Amino acid sequence: MTQAIDSTLTYQSGFGNEFATEAIPGALPQGRNSPQLAPFDLYPELLSGTAFTAPRHENRRSWLYRRQPSVIAGRYRPFVQTLWSTGVEGRTALPPEPLRWAPPAFSDVPADFVEGMTTLVANGNAAMQAGMGALMYCANRSMEKRAFVNHDGEMLVVPQVGRLLIRTEMGVLDVKPGEIVLLPRGVAFQVTLPDGPARGYVCENYGAMFRLPELGPIGSNGLANARDFLSPVAACEGGEAAYELVKKSGGFFWTAPLQSSPFNVVAWHGNLTPVKYDTHHFMTIGSISFDHPDPSIFTVLTSPSDTPGTANCDFVIFPPRWLVAEDTFRPPWYHRNIMSEFMGLVYGQYDAKPGGFQPGGASLHNSMVPHGPDGEAFEKARGATLVPQKLENTLAFMFESRYPFVPTSTALKSSTLDPDYAACWEGLRDYSKN
Numbered sequence: 001m002t003q004a005i006d007s008t009l010t011y012q013s014g015f016g017n018e019f020a021t022e023a024i025p026g027a028l029p030q031g032r033n034s035p036q037l038a039p040f041d042l043y044p045e046l047l048s049g050t051a052f053t054a055p056r057h058e059n060r061r062s063w064l065y066r067r068q069p070s071v072i073a074g075r076y077r078p079f080v081q082t083l084w085s086t087g088v089e090g091r092t093a094l095p096p097e098p099l100r101w102a103p104p105a106f107s108d109v110p111a112d113f114v115e116g117m118t119t120l121v122a123n124g125n126a127a128m129q130a131g132m133g134a135l136m137y138c139a140n141r142s143m144e145k146r147a148f149v150n151h152d153g154e155m156l157v158v159p160q161v162g163r164l165l166i167r168t169e170m171g172v173l174d175v176k177p178g179e180i181v182l183l184p185r186g187v188a189f190q191v192t193l194p195d196g197p198a199r200g201y202v203c204e205n206y207g208a209m210f211r212l213p214e215l216g217p218i219g220s221n222g223l224a225n226a227r228d229f230l231s232p233v234a235a236c237e238g239g240e241a242a243y244e245l246v247k248k249s250g251g252f253f254w255t256a257p258l259q260s261s262p263f264n265v266v267a268w269h270g271n272l273t274p275v276k277y278d279t280h281h282f283m284t285i286g287s288i289s290f291d292h293p294d295p296s297i298f299t300v301l302t303s304p305s306d307t308p309g310t311a312n313c314d315f316v317i318f319p320p321r322w323l324v325a326e327d328t329f330r331p332p333w334y335h336r337n338i339m340s341e342f343m344g345l346v347y348g349q350y351d352a353k354p355g356g357f358q359p360g361g362a363s364l365h366n367s368m369v370p371h372g373p374d375g376e377a378f379e380k381a382r383g384a385t386l387v388p389q390k391l392e393n394t395l396a397f398m399f400e401s402r403y404p405f406v407p408t409s410t411a412l413k414s415s416t417l418d419p420d421y422a423a424c425w426e427g428l429r430d431y432s433k434n
């Protein structure tokens with residue numbers, strides 16, 4: 001009952017499609033979901049990602065046909081993971097100024113994807129299904145016979161260093177820097193590191209599931225196209241190997257022994273599935289006349305809140321693109337935003353911060369905190385000859401949320417916190433006095 005995993009994995013394309021996939025032909029019941037006896041005596045199990053009664057266009061669920069139901073597990077005991085915190089823990093007095101972190105160093109202490117996770121900033125409350133955490137992982141070993149399930153939110157993973165081979169209940173995904181992967185709430189997964197140490201960013205989204213943004217006047221194509229999202233095919237793991245199941249629930253971590261693999265789904269159908277997306281497929285839109293547009297044109301995925309147009313979280317990328325705007329200050333403007341901005345850099349340079357913002361680093365510009373291009377970027381842009389210019393080999397991103405982020409005490413105490421970030425704007429002198 002095993003489907004081989006190799007570097008040429010098969011995927012199904014589309015976002016939110018009704019998929020149907022069988023590791024063994026005939027494993028899906030036809031014309032019904034839960035027959036008295038399912039093919040091969042598999043157990044039908046429903047995974048609901050939205051309320052049963054969610055509107056049809058938002059409703060997400062999948063039927064899994066598995067060798068044993070996921071309720072089979074030993075007793076749960078507490079599991080220690082103190083760096084991965086959830087939501088806003090108490091009040092932290094935070095100066096209303098920008099913050100920036102250098103990339104976290106790889107350590108020799110063995111850590112897998114779960115052990116190597118650290119929350120930098122978070123907002124909201126997982127139990128209230130609002131808000132999100134922005135985390136970074138630094139992993140140097142695979143999750144050997146360990147599976148992880150997150151009850152608190154879906155996980156949007158943005159690898160920055162190293163490939164991730166992610167086995168999920170629905171199948172296997174191979175993800176590298178430049179790609180992203182979205183792991184639904186409650187789906188078991190296991191991360192192995194085929195190329196050695198890995199580092200990256202995670203949005204742990206406690207709120208409504210990420211979806212593609214509306215395109216409005218852009219029309220029916222563009223930005224992230226639905227067909228470029230790839231979902232795994234069913235890949236049941238064979239054998240009776242024992243596993244450890246680690247769960248995160250209500251901000252607490254638990255561990256339970258499993259007698260056999262939780263990746264025992266032989267077939268599944270439905271529209272709730274992990275997906276990966278290669279950001280190179282993003283159809284970027286920008287100004288071909290004048291003025292710097294709002295960064296919402298770079299939205300890949302959005303998690304809405306109850307207020308229209310005011311996201312729980314927007315996932316926004318700054319990919320390679322041409323700058324052609326005339327009579328325009330081309331980098332981002334100086335601004336204050338009611339939305340809160342957490343940023344990371346996967347590779348290359350970010351045009352507003354040519355120095356100081358390093359790949360693997362992070363920045364936080366919270367609600368109403370003034371920010372914009374650093375002195376170097378400003379000087380370059382105000383004097384630039386405005387010929388068409390291509391920004392190449394660059395990928396920055398933003399988790400933008402309506403809820404201000406609270407940094408964790410770990411993040412505030414970290415040696416990676418830049419004590420001198422504000423200095424990057426010191427050179428912005430008053431030119432009007434000339």
Ligand SMILES: O=C(O)Cc1cc(O)ccc1O
Binds near residue numbers: 331332341365371372
């Ligand atoms: O602050 C930032 O660097 C992110 C950002 C980019 C942009 O082009 C416009 C607004 C904005 O917040």
Ligand SMILES: [Fe+2]
Binds near residue numbers: 335337341365371
């Ligand atoms: Fe900004």
